Amino acid sequence: MKFIKSNLAFTLILSALVALQACKAKKLAQKPKPVTQTETTQSATPPVQQSKPAPVQQTQPVTTVAKPDYNFSNIQFEFNSSILKTESYPLLDKTAAAMKMDPSVKFTLDGYASAEGTPEHNMILSRDRANSVKVYLLNAGVNAANLTTKGYGESNPVADNSTEHGRILNRRVEIHKQ
Numbered sequence: 001m002k003f004i005k006s007n008l009a010f011t012l013i014l015s016a017l018v019a020l021q022a023c024k025a026k027k028l029a030q031k032p033k034p035v036t037q038t039e040t041t042q043s044a045t046p047p048v049q050q051s052k053p054a055p056v057q058q059t060q061p062v063t064t065v066a067k068p069d070y071n072f073s074n075i076q077f078e079f080n081s082s083i084l085k086t087e088s089y090p091l092l093d094k095t096a097a098a099m100k101m102d103p104s105v106k107f108t109l110d111g112y113a114s115a116e117g118t119p120e121h122n123m124i125l126s127r128d129r130a131n132s133v134k135v136y137l138l139n140a141g142v143n144a145a146n147l148t149t150k151g152y153g154e155s156n157p158v159a160d161n162s163t164e165h166g167r168i169l170n171r172r173v174e175i176h177k178q
């Protein structure tokens with residue numbers, strides 16, 4: 001019991017000290033006043049009266065809304081995988097931001113696979129890849145009604161499937177405006 005009372009007192013004192021430190025007033029640094037040309041000339045020469053400039057006719061400000069950039073690069077995947085690479089996240093974030101600028105625009109997510117494996121497996125894999133991109137975009141706030149997914153399997157290659165580099169390029173999802 002004695003142990004609890006002594007530790008309780010110590011804890012109360014410690015918390016009071018911390019609270020006092022947090023409540024201290026902080027000194028605010030005042031920003032120096034910017035030196036203008038009239039202040040420097042006043043000290044050297046007496047002020048000269050200047051005529052008032054003619055009033056400028058105000059026009060309506062022109063507001064331009066930046067048009068979304070719908071040029072989305074291909075999203076690449078590893079061999080036999082529909083899991084997004086972490087290096088594709090910034091591109092998908094940029095894509096989601098552009099898609100949210102105009103919620104009336106619809107998009108198609110086209111999934112592809114390289115020519116390795118059976119055509120049936122590649123078709124399933126390409127659909128899974130397109131759905132992975134769709135899930136990411138939905139989590140980023142894009143409206144689900146604006147996204148359609150399609151799987152094309154190993155059809156429509158963008159590079160030669162006989163080389164490893166070509167197969168890497170063919171494992172992709174393309175995003176197109178409808």
